[in-house]
Amino acid sequence: MLIVHNDRHHLHRGRFEMYRGHLVESVETPDRLDHVAAELARRGRTGWHNAEEPERRILERVHDRAYLDFLAHAWEDWVALDPANAAHDVLPSIWPAGASGLRQDVVPANFAARLGRYCFDAGTPLMAGTWEAARLGAGAAIACARHVGQGKGAAFTMTRPPGHHAGRACFGGYCFLNNAALAVETLIDCGAARVAVLDIDYHHGNGTQDIFYDRADVLTVSIHGDPASEYPFYSGYGDETGRGAGEGFNLNLPLPPGATAYAEWRQALDRALAAIARFGANALVVASGLDTFKGDPIARFALESEDYLKIGAAIAGAGLPTLFTLEGGYAVAPIGVNLANLLDGFEDLAG
Ligand code: Q9C
């Protein structure tokens, strides 16, 4: 399996996120990916390729141009407000979204206003290295997709920050560029007529869903904690089935948080894989969040490390050219074992 590593990921290192009225340490840390890298190396999965710069043309297939320009200049704009800002991360404090009556069709010149326009939570710190780290992660996903799309076998995008919460023109949920969506567009470029996304992160992949919501050539399927109580709250319900030509090409499988362990989760996976088979996908992108693990500090499912071997094997059963991205997973020490189990299960290296 090809592994493309974003060796610039350390440049993105959020200090704090807003939580219940105060700043708490960010859980989306560089050591998450270091644990993944160490475990893959320990199992002999070496020979990684390093990510390269993505082409702007492909980024624009998924993301809004003004949003990309905003990300590219956000740090310098932030420091230009006040040189003292360089000592802390960018976090928004005003949002136009929701029932406020505030306009969403304007992009004000004011930096704080633009920040709020392009961000949907106060938990996604942006700093000097964010753009470079996110950009190279996108490059990693695109390189993986070219490999898979050219029939050379499966691939894993070893990167952070994650991507599945990032929409066409918004960041949030620790995500800036939607790596899974960029992989989909690249697979389509390589000739795949129909691509499926299977999102197994604990949190609903709202960004990926929204990017492809009116498309019939991309099926998006997500298994996640019920958004009535779980992040991202405003997306991920079962009645979100697509729009226009995309009607019927989005499937959400919310599960009750708390008690959900492998047996119940696996039923949802089987439904997801059946939908992907019916769709007739030519390629599969697995948005691989490991925050379904029982030890995850911010999520409430109860999967065990061994379960990821079975999940990988079940995904392999779809028999499709497959690409894995890395999304969430915040139990830092086990994330490497859990991700490596997923890949080993997929390649039947479990024994
Ligand atoms: N204090 C991904 O898994 N809210 N994003 C957490 C904890 C945000 C998760 C609150 C969760 C975002 C990629």
Ligand code: ZN
């Ligand atoms: Zn998650």
